Amino acid sequence: MTRVLVVDDEPQILRALQTTLRGAGYDVDVASTGEQALTAAAVRAPDAVILDLVLPDRRGTDVARELRAWSTVPIIVLSVVGDEEEKVAALDAGADDYVTKPFGVEELLARLRAALRRAEPSGEPVLQIGQLKIDLDAHAVFFDDRPVQLTPHEYALLALLARNEGKLLTHQAILRDVWGRAYADESHYLHVYVSQLRRKLEPDPARPRYILTEPGAGYRLVDPLRSS
Amino acid sequence: MRVPLRGPSSWTEGVIGFLASAGAVVFVSAAIAVLKRWMPVLSLGVLYLFAVLPVSVLWGLALASAVSVASMLAFNWFFLPPTHTFQLRDGANWAVLAVYLATAVVVSALAARARRRAELAEAREREAAARAAAELEAEALRRSDSLKTALLHAVSHDLRSPLTAIVAAASSLANPQVTLDETDRGELIGAIRSEAERLDRLVGNLLDLSRLRGGAAEPHREIWTVDDLIARALDELGPRGDRVEVVDAEAPPVEVDAVQLERVLVNLLDNALKFSDRHVTLRVEARSGGVLLHVTDDGPGIADREIVFEPFHSAGDGAGAGLGLAIARGFAEANGARVWAEDAPRGAHFVVELPVAARAPVPT
Numbered sequence: 008m009t010r011v012l013v014v015d016d017e018p019q020i021l022r023a024l025q026t027t028l029r030g031a032g033y034d035v036d037v038a039s040t041g042e043q044a045l046t047a048a049a050v051r052a053p054d055a056v057i058l059d060l061v062l063p064d065r066r067g068t069d070v071a072r073e074l075r076a077w078s079t080v081p082i083i084v085l086s087v088v089g090d091e092e093e094k095v096a097a098l099d100a101g102a103d104d105y106v107t108k109p110f111g112v113e114e115l116l117a118r119l120r121a122a123l124r125r126a127e128p129s130g131e132p133v134l135q136i137g138q139l140k141i142d143l144d145a146h147a148v149f150f151d152d153r154p155v156q157l158t159p160h161e162y163a164l165l166a167l168l169a170r171n172e173g174k175l176l177t178h179q180a181i182l183r184d185v186w187g188r189a190y191a192d193e194s195h196y197l198h199v200y201v202s203q204l205r206r207k208l209e210p211d212p213a214r215p216r217y218i219l220t221e222p223g224a225g226y227r228l229v230d231p232l233r234s235s
Numbered sequence: 236m237r238v239p240l241r242g243p244s245s246w247t248e249g250v251i252g253f254l255a256s257a258g259a260v261v262f263v264s265a266a267i268a269v270l271k272r273w274m275p276v277l278s279l280g281v282l283y284l285f286a287v288l289p290v291s292v293l294w295g296l297a298l299a300s301a302v303s304v305a306s307m308l309a310f311n312w313f314f315l316p317p318t319h320t321f322q323l324r325d326g327a328n329w330a331v332l333a334v335y336l337a338t339a340v341v342v343s344a345l346a347a348r349a350r351r352r353a354e355l356a357e358a359r360e361r362e363a364a365a366r367a368a369a370e371l372e373a374e375a376l377r378r379s380d381s382l383k384t385a386l387l388h389a390v391s392h393d394l395r396s397p398l399t400a401i402v403a404a405a406s407s408l409a410n411p412q413v414t415l416d417e418t419d420r421g422e423l424i425g426a427i428r429s430e431a432e433r434l435d436r437l438v439g440n441l442l443d444l445s446r447l448r449g450g451a452a453e454p455h456r457e458i459w460t461v462d463d464l465i466a467r468a469l470d471e472l473g474p475r476g477d478r479v480e481v482v483d484a485e486a487p488p489v490e491v492d493a494v495q496l497e498r499v500l501v502n503l504l505d506n507a508l509k510f511s512d513r514h515v516t517l518r519v520e521a522r523s524g525g526v527l528l529h530v531t532d533d534g535p536g537i538a539d540r541e542i543v544f545e546p547f548h549s550a551g552d553g554a555g556a557g558l559g560l561a562i563a564r565g566f567a568e569a570n571g572a573r574v575w576a577e578d579a580p581r582g583a584h585f586v587v588e589l590p591v592a593a594r595a596p597v598p599t
Contacts, residue, residue, distance in 0.1 A: 017396045017400065019397070019400035019426050020400045020403065022422065022426060023403040023404040023407065023426050026404075026419045026422055026423055027404075027410075027423075030407065030414045030415045030419060031413045031414075087395055108396075109399040109401070109402035110402065111402060111406035112407045112413065113406060113410060115403075116410075116412065
């Protein structure tokens, strides 16, 4: 059974999530402090972690960073509106996605399924995301089976987003990966390239359905058929 | 009045400086004229330093140099033979005059410098004082800012946490993908209910606080027995009130606003129940002029007996927004009652002192 570790200091939230996730077919471990979370994850390795950003003993961001030091387990952080900086810090520290409190369980379960799916290595050289097909070996991109011409940076950006389908990638993470460490703060590069990619790929670039903007945080590539 | 450093800065001060300098030279010359009967006149020339020094300190080096030259001329004119001429019979007297002049100039330079230093030190002191005042102001701003931040935190964390549990539980109950048995459903419904009550308490507390701050909490004081007030509070607490152990005593009636006093007692008991798993004690004690109600628990106790009454002072995450005790004290004081915390060997000990009614209760 897939095991999920839920970390939150609010007993009622913890209890509601535990009941819900168990009802959705997951095996659930709970922790109410960062210390407990790290111990629980070490004793019984979870398949995914749902982590509140505000904990009594340490920041959720620090817990995410410590987990990342020895584990690739998908981490979904629970944030609140007004805590955007902390949320981005947690994503940069290695968290995979976030859900904003208060949230419906549909959203949480969808994010959890997506995170678990990504965690399974596909190893496939050809990625098919909706009408988008990317041949990672041949560096070739097709949309609706028609070839799309991309510059090397556009291709690198698209390939990075596609390899992390559904995952929110922060501006910094993308810039570091595609352009290099020295460009980590040049977000305007990224905005320009994303809009170029959208013009080449999206049927309606003004209403993107594949490359989605997460305001203040980053971008994610989704399969519009699967996510709707 | 302080005279500016670099000579006279205005015409008036210039005139005052000039007159004072002339006066000083005349005064010293007169003194020498008197003293020369008893002492050799040549050594009395050193007295002109008494004219040079104050001028140097008060008006600076420029005027002091002028006074030095004027002094030497006066000395020569009045006292060195041939007198009433600027000539000297004895060539050695030139050397004496030159030594006096040099001494006067050096001394006045030193004095001017000392004065400059004193002024610099004073300016630094003034600057430090201004900086301290600015820091005090910034500190006041920070404090008012931190109150706003605390309010925002209370609203964002303490309102959102119960909301999160409610939305998660409700959407879980409505979600067909989630299989729930009877126990699970009961648990989720219970969570929705208790979190909704928590939200209601918090909203009530915020309203109370704003009423107290806005001075809208005008009490309607009536005569009540202490037993009535306690019964109302326990009723308000509902099943949680079962953990409160009341140690009753004979007490005179008190004159308070029952609704507001209920808030005082409920908030104190609520606080005690929150930090203790076992019984909380409410003990009545009659004293001359007042009735004391002691609320004691065996929880972790409090670190600071005053700071706990500050609004938004919270014991930590999950402990609440830190409003209850502030509101209790606010309503108590509006009713002529007092609330304070006492030292306790273990747990916390809060006391309410109620004012005894001045007139006897009207029998009903």
